[in-house]
Amino acid sequence: MDRMVKETKARHPEVNLMYSTPNYYMIAVNGLNVTFKERAVTTCPFGLTISLSLWDGVSGKCGYDACPQSDPKKLNIHLIAHSHDDVGWLKTADGYYDDSVHLIITNVVKELEKNAERKFTQVEIYFFKRWWSVQTDERRDVVRKLVAEGRLVFTNGGWTVNDEGAAHYNNIIDQMTLGLKFINQTFGQCAHPKVSWQIDPFGASLEMPSLYAQMGFDAHVVNRGPSIDKGEYIWDASRDLNTKIFTTVLHAHYEPPKGYDFENNNNSITDQNVEQKVREFIDIAKNYSKDYGNTNQVLMTMGMDFRYKTANTWFENMERMLKEAKARHPEVNMMYSTPNCYIKALNGLNRTFAERSVDYLSYWVGYYSNRPALKYQDRITNNMLQASKQLSVLARLDPLNTRAYMDEASNEVAVMTHHDAITGTSPQATADDYTSRLQSGYAASKRVIQKA
Template sequence: MGLPRWLPLFAQLVVLQLPGTWAEDTIRVFVVPHSHMDVGWLYTVQENMQIYAASVYTSVVRELTLKEHRRFIAVEQEYFRLWWDQFASRTQKLQVRELLAHVPAEPPRSGVDLAFPLCLPHQVRELLAHVPAEPPRSGVDLALSSGLPHQVRELLAHGRLEFVSGGQVMHDEAVTHFDDQILQLTEGHGFLYETFGIRPQFSWQVDSFGASATTPTLFALAGFNAHVISRIDYEIKEALMHAQEMQFVWRGSQSLAEQQEIFTHVLDFYGYCSVGYSWEGEALLLTQFQNEEHNNLNDPVTVSNIGMYVERFVLDVKSRASLYRTPHILWPWGCDRTFFNAGVQFANMDLLLHFLNTQASQLGITVEYATLGAYFRAVHAHNATWRTHGHQDFLPYSSGSEPKGHSAAVYNPLAWTVTTLINLTVSFPSVTVTDESGHPVKAQVQSSKEIPHKYDLYVLTTIPGLSYRYYSIRPTEQAPEGKQATTATMAFTSKLDRKPRKPSTRPWGKKLVSVKNDCYTVFLDPDTNLMHSIWERQSNRTVSVTQEFLEYTVSGDKNDAPVSDNYVFLPKGPADPAWEAVRVEMVRGRLLTEIRQYFYRTLEAKEHTYAIYSRLAHVPLGFDRELLCHHLEQELRVGPLQVNREAVLRTSTDLQSLRVLHSDSNAFQMQRRLHRDYPAHTISRVRWRGLGAGASTGAPLLPVGVEPRLGQPGV
C-alpha cells in the first residue's frame, strides 16, 4: 500500500520553522463552538427560526448530550427564548439546566485531550466510520425529542453549554443609546436568571461595527469578568497585534476609572469565523430564500485529506500565537448561521481535534473544546500583567487597509430585488472580490477618474429588498486560503485629444465614435468631443442628443436687491457657454464602459471645470439585465465656479416629448413633470421644451440644474 498520503505532510510540519512567529511553549488552543445569529439582518425573526435557528439549538443540545467533551456558547437570547418556549421538550430543557449548572474543573495541562482514548494515525479509518453522512439537503433539523428541556438543564449543570453576553441581541455600539443597551441586556438577563438562576459572566461583542467605551463600562457594572470584541479599525488592530497588546484592562469611563474596569480580549484578523472548517454547508431553506445555491461546504475529514486540515490548522494556530502574550489561543469555531446541523459539524471536529492531540508533542499544540469561561480562567491563571486602556473608544470602524484589502456593506433600501453596480476606490489594480460566503464576485477595476494612482472598482451585485450584502475586497495575491481567487477584470482606456468649442458640422452617416452595450449605442462627434446621438436597439431608433455646460450671470449686489441666492434665481441675461475645449477618455471593460468628458474653461487651462461621466453596463447572462442594461447613468462634476455665476447642464434632443420631462422625486421614484407657463418669469424658470418619456436624464443630472433645450419635433 505504501506510506499514507498524510505522512509527508506531517514530516513537513515537524521540520517547518517560522522564525519570529511561532511560540516556544506548547500552545493551548481553546476551540469555542458558536453560531452567530443576527436578529435584524437578512430575514425576519420568524424566517430565521424556520431557516436555521431552531435547528441550531435542537441539534446542538442533542450533540452536547451525546459527547461530554463538547462545548457550545449561546449569545442572542431572542432566538434561544423562542426555541425554549416553542420547540424545546421537557427533557431537553432539563438537559440544558444540567449542562449550565456546574462548571468543569480545569483540564489537565499535560497536552492530550483526555476526553478521547488515545488513537494512533493508522486508526483514523476506524474513527471515520462513525462520521455521519453528508447532511441531507432537505433543510433544517426541526425534529424534537420529548426530552429537550431536561437535556438543556443537564448541559447547563455540567458547564458544557454557556450563555455569554445574554442580551436579546448583539447590539450595535456606534449609534445605539445606552438606555436601549441596558434595556435589551436586562430583558435577556432577566429570562436567564428566572429560568436557570444564572447571570452571564463574559461578553461576546464580535460583530458590532466599532467598539464604544460605554459598552465595557455597562458590562463591568453588570458584573462581567471579561469582554470580547473584534471589529475595530484595521490600523489599530494591526498595531495591537504587532505590540502583542490584543488583551488589556479597559477603563471605559473617565469618571469611574478603575472602579469599573474590565479585562478585554480583541479577536485577531480571523475574527469570529473559522473559515475552511464548515462541513454542514448551508441550510437548504436558506438557499431557497435567496433563490440561489450557496454551497459553502468543505470536504469531510478523511484519511486522504486529514493531513491538509492538520497543516492548515497548525499554521493558523502558530501565526495567531505570535499576537498574544500567553500560550493560550481563543479560536471561535463557527460563523453566521452555523451549527444548524451540529451532528455533522461536531463529528468532523472530533476527528480533527483528536488527531491533533495524538500528535501534540510533535506539533507543539494541544486542542480542546472550551467555553469562554474556561479560556479566561486559563489566561487568569497565567498571572500576567496587563496594559491599561483608558476611556478612548474604537470608533469609527474601518475594516481593512487598502494594501491588504477591506470589506464593504451594501444596503438595498427598496422593497424589491435590485441588480446594480457599486463603486469603490482602491489602491491596487489586481483585486479579488468575494461575498460573505467566500464565493467570487464579478468585478471590474480601472484607473480612477478623480484620484491619481488610485483605482475605481465596480462590483456587480444583486441584493434582495431591504437587505444587506457584504463583500471582501483584497489584492489578488492575498486572497484568503480556501477561497477561489478570481481577479477583477481590468478595463482599458482610449483617448480623444482636446478639441476647441465650435458648432458641430459632422452630418449623419459620417464616421462617429461609438460606445455601446446590449441596449444602447452612444455616438460621439470627434470634431467636438460632444455627444452626438443615441441609438436604442429595442426600438431601432436614433435620437439626436447633445449636452453642454452653460453659466448664468446673476445679481449678487446686496445694494441692488433682490439678490440671486439659494432661494431665488435672478439671472441678468441668457446663459453663455462655460467652456472652450473638451477632452474625452473612453474606459472599456467587461462589466462597464465609461465615457469621461472633461470641459475646460479656456484652451490653455490645465484643470477642467466640468466633467460628465456616462456609463453603460454590460450585464452577464444569469443576472437581471432589463433595468441595468437600459440604464444610461451620468455623473457630473462641477467647479470651482466663479463669483455670481450659476451653472446648468443643457441637454438638447429632437424628441417629440410634448413638453413632458421625467425626473426623480427625492430619489424615491420617477416623476412625470408637465411644462408650466409663467409669463411674468420666463427667464428665471426652467424652460421645458420637449424632453419626453423616452429621454429621462435621471437623478444624477438634477443636482447641477437641468435645462432642457430641445430642437424641433422630428421623431
C-alpha cells in the first residue's frame, strides 16, 4: 500500500490516496454539506447525523422523542408492559430461557409489529442477547426498527438486575458494562437506557443510585426496602461524589393491580365487564396519584415474573381498556408508555422534589452470609477475571485468540450478580448450576493468564 500511495502521489495529482478509518471517512463525508436522501436517521456517538439506510418507513424517533404526549389537564396513566425475568431462581438460567424467555421475547416482538402504539420494556440483557444470537437477519431488522421507533425500549441495560447487598461493586460495574456495550454496539445511541429498574433486589442501597448517577442515568426505579417510604424524591447518594438522581418507588411491587394479570387470558376484559374493570383500574390510579402528591402522572406496571408468553392476551386486553377509557373517562389519558416516558412526563412538570440521603438495605439480612462457599467462589473467580484482563493487555495478546475465553468468564461472573444468585436465595439445583458456571469462568480466565 505504501508503494501505491507513493505512485499515486507522483503520477496522479487528481487523486488523494491515503490510509484512513471508517471514522475519518464519515467525518470527510459530513464535511461535504451534501443533502442525502432521508431514511432512518439517528445520531452517532461522535455527534454526526447520518443515514442508516436500514428500512423504509421508520419514524426516526427514539428515546424521549418517541414518548406519547401527556395532557396537563388530565390524569395520565402510563401502562408499562414488562416481564421480570430472573437469571436463575427456582429454575436455572438455561431452564428459564428454554421454558419461558425465548417465547416471551419472540411473542412480544410479533405483537409490537401489529400496532405502532404498543410499547414494551426489556430489561435483562443476558436473556435478550441469547435470543438475538439465534434470530435471522430479517427478524433482527424488525427488532432494529422497533427499537429505532421507541416501541421496544431497553431499561436498566445490565446483564442482570443485580443484587445490592452481597454483589461486589466491581462485578456490578462489569455486568452493567457488558449489557450496555451490547446494546450500544447492536442498536446505537437510540437504545441507550435512561432509567434504572432495580425492582426485585432485597433492599435498596445508597451505592446503586450513586453508580447510576455516575453512569449518566436520568432516574432510578426501586421497589423493596425496610420501611421504605413510598413516593418520589431526589436521592443524594454520595455527598463526596455529588451524585444525586431522581428516584421513584413502585406503588405496589412490580405487578399490575389485582385482577389485571392477563397471562393466558386470565382476568380478561369483556364487553360485559369492561366498564366496571376500567372504572376500578382508574380509581386505583387516582389513589396512586394522590399518594404521590397529585402529579397527574401515574406509573402502572403491567407485568410480573415471566409474563408475556401470551403477549397477545396482554396487549388485546390493555387495548380494550384504552378504548373504554377514551370513550367514557375524559378526565383520564391512559396510554402505552415506558419508564423513560414516565420520567420525561414528570420532568415536564417542573416540580421540586425533596431530597433523601438514607439507604433501605437491611432487608432479609440472612442472605449476607448464607451459601458462603458460593460467595467465596464468586470473589475468587472475579479476581481471576480481573487478572486475566490486565495480563492480556500487558502481554499484548491477540484478542482473536482470547475473546472466547474472556467472553465466557465475563458472562459467568456477570450472571452471579443476579439478585437470586450471589444472595443464595435459589434452591440447591440452581445454586449447583451457578457453581458450575463459576468453575467454567475460572477455567476460561486461567487459560488467558497461561497465554500471557
